[in-house]
Amino acid sequence: MRIGTLKTDYAADEALFDTRLQKLLILLACAAAVLFPFVASPYWLFLACLCAINVASATGLNILTGYTGLVSLGQAAFMSVGAYTVAVLEIHAGTPFLLNLLVGGLLTALVGIGVGIPSLRVKGLYLAIATIAASVVLHFVFAHWPLTGGMQGLSMPPARLFGLALDQPFQLYWLILPVTALMVLGAANLFRTRVGRAFIAIRDRDISAEVLGIPLLRYKLMSFAVSSFYAGLAGGLWAYFFRVVTPESFPLVNSIFYLAAIIVGGMGTILGGILGAVFMTMVPELLKFVAGLVTPFYPDALALLAPVRTIVFGALIVGFLIFEPHGLAEIWRRIRRFFHLWPFRT
Amino acid sequence: MTDWLFLTEVFLAGLGSGALYAVTGVAFVLIYKATRVVNLAIGEILMLGGYAFFGAAAGWHLPAWVALPVAILAGALVGAVVERGLIRPMLGESPISVFMVTIGLGSILAGFVQIVWGADPLRLPEFLPSAPIFIGEAYVAPKVAYGFLAAMVVVTAFVLGLRFSRGGVALKATAADQAAAYSVGIDVPRVFSLSWIVACGVAAGAGVLVGAIGGISPTMGVFGLSVLVVVIVGGLDSMAGALVGGLFIGVVEAFAGTFLGGEYRFLVTFSILILILMVRPYGLFGTHEIERL
Amino acid sequence: MRGLPVTLAARDVILGVEGVSLAFGGVRALTDVSFSVRRGSITAVIGPNGAGKTSLFNTISGFYRPRSGNVVFDGRSLAGTAPPERARLGLARTFQNIALFRGxxxxxxxxxxxxxxxxxxxxxxxxxxxxxxxxxxxxxxxxxxxxxxxxxxxxxxxxxxxxxxxxxxxxxxxxxxxxxxPRLLMLDEPVAGMNREETEDMARFILDVKEEWDVTILMVEHDMGMVMDISDHVVVLNFGQVIAEGSPAAVQVDPAVVAAYLGAGDLGRRLSGPEAA
Incomplete structure (x- = not known):
């Protein structure tokens, strides 16, 4: 049974986490996140960082696609802009990493606005196709521009903090996780204000939104800007994490991956972006684990890993769209609701 | 001095591959007209056709004239299953969701093909006559020429069939207004099924031709991206647009590939795509109203 | 009643619709529509289905651009003003088909x-x-x-x-x-599809809103009972033209209006012709 939800002022009712239990859970999660690197193996730390990067990017895509209703198949390409910016700055300028990340994000936001300009004229699928086209163009630019190292791409030095190189998952964890957490918090805040409401209004009924006082182009472009800013930051984190950026680092398949992540997690919910990105990052690892178990009996299992993963991705997209269109977040909500009423109604 | 003969040969080669875009584009348009589904998996279905032919001809050692129908039937079967199992449950959902279902489908098909036939590129057994063909003085690779002829026959059959058959009328009625078509007694669900079956069969057949020319591989589905450009340029709901767009994009790719280098092909076609989206989002021949999706 | 010059001092007028014509392709939705809304009044726009009432609202909101004519809000011409800006100026509205955001x-x-x-x-x-x-x-x-x-x-x-x-x-x-x-609240069929009781509730809300918020109300409505009960001024549209305007009592007995509601639009126009001249 849910208790303790009596509120005495509007601020309490507008809070992100409004029950004591929720606050407790968040506190526990933070504590766990702080303790995690000290107990986890490098493999798990590696995965945690990867999950966090994907959460950051998926949250960005969720703002654009899940909340504003503008489908993009360019999220990976936007990430590449951030990644290349960070790599170039790190190699040629040697500026501090936080500045590099910020510049990467801002530059990506500019690119995002450019890609978003057709969004007033074309909608829906046409826009999705325009973002594919933008991905192709960006890929070409990175593969041919001397500054970005052509097909070889760029190898970059690690991020440095007070002379300390952040080159192990343990150290990178302390960079990636807080940045991601701030980004998710920012996204959650966005939807407590008029900006977020405008995004949702555009998604649900863009024509009447205009008559109610929302300038469409401005907010569509703003959504593109925020979303690609997130992608750029995520791409920058990605660059610091892998330290090699090539044109093939961010293929179209990755854009589909992020789209799949928000579909599976739940479009238009912050929790959905988190759950979906973590889930989709873990699925290949789970498959690897299963393949390892099966190998003694079926030696070729590892060779099948790549195609099975492709099939599972596809099947997850299709399955969630048909059977659970609101994604994991909706399942989580159902579980919560069950406990809110338990034991009076089961 | 410009070498006219060479230019002509490039042009003809472009027409050859353009015809394959056109025929796949026509299949795409058929599905779109009937069901308003943008089928991004068309490239993967085409790929499946190529592999089905390979399986029948190289695996089961069937002669080519049997293997080709096998491939087409395999495509049609997949079309039927997909329409029933994946598309129909999505009826009434937003077009975006259905579009993403087809993305998922493409992923499933690509993985499936890789599991059965492996990741390496394969060559289809030769089944087309290989005597060199000259048009005037210009040389045309025989496979390309036969591919062109076959594709043109199919496209013509389509255009005529749509204009003069009962099925064509039913399709047009469904495309114009599903509810109205249903209320005057047109079996709309059957139009849905048939369009998927026919379109996927045609795409699979095109896959055999594409595979005969360039070989088959699990990444052959990218062909679908070029087809996407073709149908956007021509207009999503226009058969004539698919034909013209296909030939146009084929020729453009041929010239871009020859004079700029292979990696420029996509850049050029997608730049055209962006241009079209900005200037004429419903394509050269498409219906204006579909701008609001 | 038609043609009776409704002379209002300029500062009493919050909204002026001045000779607005609107066409979709060849179809004329509004033809030379003119009327004024007095500050603090409840003005109703009535007319048979397809008379152009919602088109009129959409033109005032700035969602449609009129082929000719102008809308003046509080002494300021709205030509070239985008819908969001009109909303900021105080043009608020509801929609016939309820445009709430489902998410x-x-x-x-x-x-x-x-x-x-x-x-x-x-x-x-x-x-x-x-x-x-x-x-x-x-x-x-x-x-x-x-x-x-x-x-x-x-x-x-x-x-x-x-x-x-x-x-x-x-x-x-x-x-x-x-x-x-809102400074002008535009209600598009506020009681359509409601039963008697709900209609009366809504009518009460509308009257209270006018008092408490000090707004002017312009509404499109089919429910004659309600229109006659609460409006100060009624504008009748038929085939995109204003065929009559005036007080509820006057409009009710206007032969052009009666004819329009009997479905004989041509007859209505012929009837109103001599009077207008």
Missing amino acids: MTVLDNIKLGRHAHMRTGLLDALVYRGRARREELELRAEIEERIIDFLEIQHIRNAPVATLPYGLRKRVELARALAMR
């Missing part, structure tokens, strides 16, 4: 109405400190105390709008329009 709660739908009057920018929003937080909390308090209480929708404030029955949705839409800080 939001009732509260968020109402808050959305205030959009044009808020100043929170993107950066404020991301951090939710200072201005963003202050503005949101002020808005919340105002909505709770002035709008939600007033319209008696406390019990559904956190409900997703998709789950609400029709009558309540109409009320939420009115709430959102009130949150827009």
Whole structure:
């Protein structure tokens, strides 16, 4: 049974986490996140960082696609802009990493606005196709521009903090996780204000939104800007994490991956972006684990890993769209609701 | 001095591959007209056709004239299953969701093909006559020429069939207004099924031709991206647009590939795509109203 | 009554529709429509189906651009003013088919109405400190105390709008329009599809809104009983033209209006012709 939800002022009712239990859970999660690197193996730390990067990017895509209703198949390409910016700055300028990340994000936001300009004229699928086209163009630019190292791409030095190189998952964890957490918090805040409401209004009924006082182009472009800013930051984190950026680092398949992540997690919910990105990052690892178990009996299992993963991705997209269109977040909500009423109604 | 003969040969080669875009584009348009589904998996279905032919001809050692129908039937079967199992449950959902279902489908098909036939590129057994063909003085690779002829026959059959058959009328009625078509007694669900079956069969057949020319591989589905450009340029709901767009994009790719280098092909076609989206989002021949999706 | 010069001092007029014509392709939706809305009045636009009432509203909102003519709001020409800017000036409206945002709660739908009057920018929003937080909390308090209480929708404030029955949705839409800080409130068929009791509730809300918020009301409505009960001024449209205007009592007996409602539009025009001359 849910208790303790009596509120005495509007601020309490507008809070992100409004029950004591929720606050407790968040506190526990933070504590766990702080303790995690000290107990986890490098493999798990590696995965945690990867999950966090994907959460950051998926949250960005969720703002654009899940909340504003503008489908993009360019999220990976936007990430590449951030990644290349960070790599170039790190190699040629040697500026501090936080500045590099910020510049990467801002530059990506500019690119995002450019890609978003057709969004007033074309909608829906046409826009999705325009973002594919933008991905192709960006890929070409990175593969041919001397500054970005052509097909070889760029190898970059690690991020440095007070002379300390952040080159192990343990150290990178302390960079990636807080940045991601701030980004998710920012996204959650966005939807407590008029900006977020405008995004949702555009998604649900863009024509009447205009008559109610929302300038469409401005907010569509703003959504593109925020979303690609997130992608750029995520791409920058990605660059610091892998330290090699090539044109093939961010293929179209990755854009589909992020789209799949928000579909599976739940479009238009912050929790959905988190759950979906973590889930989709873990699925290949789970498959690897299963393949390892099966190998003694079926030696070729590892060779099948790549195609099975492709099939599972596809099947997850299709399955969630048909059977659970609101994604994991909706399942989580159902579980919560069950406990809110338990034991009076089961 | 410009070498006219060479230019002509490039042009003809472009027409050859353009015809394959056109025929796949026509299949795409058929599905779109009937069901308003943008089928991004068309490239993967085409790929499946190529592999089905390979399986029948190289695996089961069937002669080519049997293997080709096998491939087409395999495509049609997949079309039927997909329409029933994946598309129909999505009826009434937003077009975006259905579009993403087809993305998922493409992923499933690509993985499936890789599991059965492996990741390496394969060559289809030769089944087309290989005597060199000259048009005037210009040389045309025989496979390309036969591919062109076959594709043109199919496209013509389509255009005529749509204009003069009962099925064509039913399709047009469904495309114009599903509810109205249903209320005057047109079996709309059957139009849905048939369009998927026919379109996927045609795409699979095109896959055999594409595979005969360039070989088959699990990444052959990218062909679908070029087809996407073709149908956007021509207009999503226009058969004539698919034909013209296909030939146009084929020729453009041929010239871009020859004079700029292979990696420029996509850049050029997608730049055209962006241009079209900005200037004429419903394509050269498409219906204006579909701008609001 | 038609043609009776309704002379109002300029400062009494909050909205002037001046010779507005609108066409879709070859179809003429509005032809030379002119009328004025007096400040503080309840003005109703009536007419048979397809008379152009909603087209008129959409033109005033700026959603359609008239082929000729002009809309003047509070002495200021609205030509070239985009719909969001008109909303900011105080043109608030509801929609015939209820345009609530299905993905939001009732509260968020109402808050959305205030959009044009808020100043929170993107950066404020991301951090939710200072201005963003202050503005949101002020808005919340105002909505709770002035709008939600007033319209008696406390019990559904956190409900997703998709789950609400029709009558309540109409009320939420009115709430959102009130949150827009309206100076002219345009209601498109506020009681369509409602039963007697709901209609009377809505009529009471409309009258109370006019008093309490000091707004002018322009509404399109089919329910003659309600129109005659609460409006001060009635404009009758038929085939995109104004065929009569005046007080409810006068319009009711106007032969052109009677004819239009009997379905003989041509007859109506012929009848009104000599009088207009």
